[in-house]
Amino acid sequence: MLNFSDRLIESIKKKNSVLIAGIDTSIENIPDYFIKRFYDKEKSEIDNLKTILFEYNRRIIDAVEENVVGVKFQAAFFEQYSYHGFEVLHKLCEYAKNKKLVVIFDGKRNDISSSAKGYSNAYLGETPVFGKKIRFFEFDAITTNPYLGQDGIKPFVEDCERFKKGLFVLVKTSNPSSADFQDLMIEDKYLFELVAEKVYEWGKNCIGKEGYSDVGAVVGATQPEAAKRIREILPNSFFLVPGIGVQGGKVEDLKYFVDNNNMGIIVNSSRDIIYAYKNYVHSDFEKSSYLASKSIKESINAAIS
Numbered sequence: 001m002l003n004f005s006d007r008l009i010e011s012i013k014k015k016n017s018v019l020i021a022g023i024d025t026s027i028e029n030i031p032d033y034f035i036k037r038f039y040d041k042e043k044s045e046i047d048n049l050k051t052i053l054f055e056y057n058r059r060i061i062d063a064v065e066e067n068v069v070g071v072k073f074q075a076a077f078f079e080q081y082s083y084h085g086f087e088v089l090h091k092l093c094e095y096a097k098n099k100k101l102v103v104i105f106d107g108k109r110n111d112i113s114s115s116a117k118g119y120s121n122a123y124l125g126e127t128p129v130f131g132k133k134i135r136f137f138e139f140d141a142i143t144t145n146p147y148l149g150q151d152g153i154k155p156f157v158e159d160c161e162r163f164k165k166g167l168f169v170l171v172k173t174s175n176p177s178s179a180d181f182q183d184l185m186i187e188d189k190y191l192f193e194l195v196a197e198k199v200y201e202w203g204k205n206c207i208g209k210e211g212y213s214d215v216g217a218v219v220g221a222t223q224p225e226a227a228k229r230i231r232e233i234l235p236n237s238f239f240l241v242p243g244i245g246v247q248g249g250k251v252e253d254l255k256y257f258v259d260n261n262n263m264g265i266i267v268n269s270s271r272d273i274i275y276a277y278k279n280y281v282h283s284d285f286e287k288s289s290y291l292a293s294k295s296i297k298e299s300i301n302a303a304i305s
């Protein structure tokens with residue numbers, strides 16, 4: 001089996017797209033006409049929730065499939081519905097995987113090593129059950145938080161090596177308060193630069209045949225200056241770039257995120273795609289999401305070519 005970075009590159013070339021559709025759907029943002037179509041008064045609220053959440057996101061995936069290299073599932077939007085949400089997440093992950101999309105779990109997980117191992121078993125690897133190993137999810141990659149240091153990251157890196165999976169470590173995030181900690185200076189370096197140096201180290205043993213590491217960085221689209229610095233430290237890592245559109249990140253700035261081959265990034269867009277019906281065709285959310293994903297893909301391609 002190919003390394004994660006090689007599979008990603010293969011898919012990017014095939015799709016001519018570095019766009020990732022972010023599945024961040026809340027039930028209250030699903031259009032009324034769609035809810036009415038599926039809501040069954042004979043069923044419980046929870047059963048209706050599960051059906052509608054799955055059916056809406058499934059159609060979004062169908063609609064954008066042609067324009068995206070993968071999908072990123074934001075854990076929070078499934079966790080808010082407790083284990084019912086996770087049941088839907090599991091089905092959607094399989095659905096996207098069957099369409100040969102790259103599937104990312106955005107859980108920003110981390111903990112002490114024994115707990116981190118549990119997370120990694122769940123999302124990248126296998127969980128021991130009665131002497132057997134069970135694979136619960138089929139994600140290709142996960143996002144992690146580096147705050148606990150190397151021992152909290154090692155279980156994920158080991159599973160990346162073993163199962164040819166990918167990791168995106170938060171290095172410089174897109175949110176307004178990212179500077180609170182990430183921009184602290186330690187001697188002559190920003191904290192995010194020190195984290196990037198660690199990401200380089202953690203990914204040294206999982207380099208694919210195309211020369212890219214399977215351990216990448218999350219770098220917010222709102223942070224072009226930081227992106228230039230991080231690219232110097234991580235010349236052969238993929239950046240997962242969230243924050244274009246609603247958060248203010250500009251597609252034109254993506255030229256500061258790419259590597260010397262104009263590669264090395266995947267760019268997430270969530271709300272602009274899943275709720276595109278609010279800006280495009282109100283009565284047809286699938287068409288709207290298709291049009292939005294096509295337009296975002298084309299503008300990204302123009303900005304980085």
Ligand SMILES: O=c1ccn([C@@H]2O[C@H](COP(=O)(O)O)[C@@H](O)[C@H]2O)c(=O)[nH]1
Pocket residue numbers: 022024074106172173174175218219220242243244245246247268269270271272
């Ligand atoms: O620095 C970060 C890290 C993760 N995210 C996640 O990406 C999406 C962005 O959603 P949009 O609707 O396209 O703004 C969301 O899931 C965040 O949790 C991020 O935005 N910034």
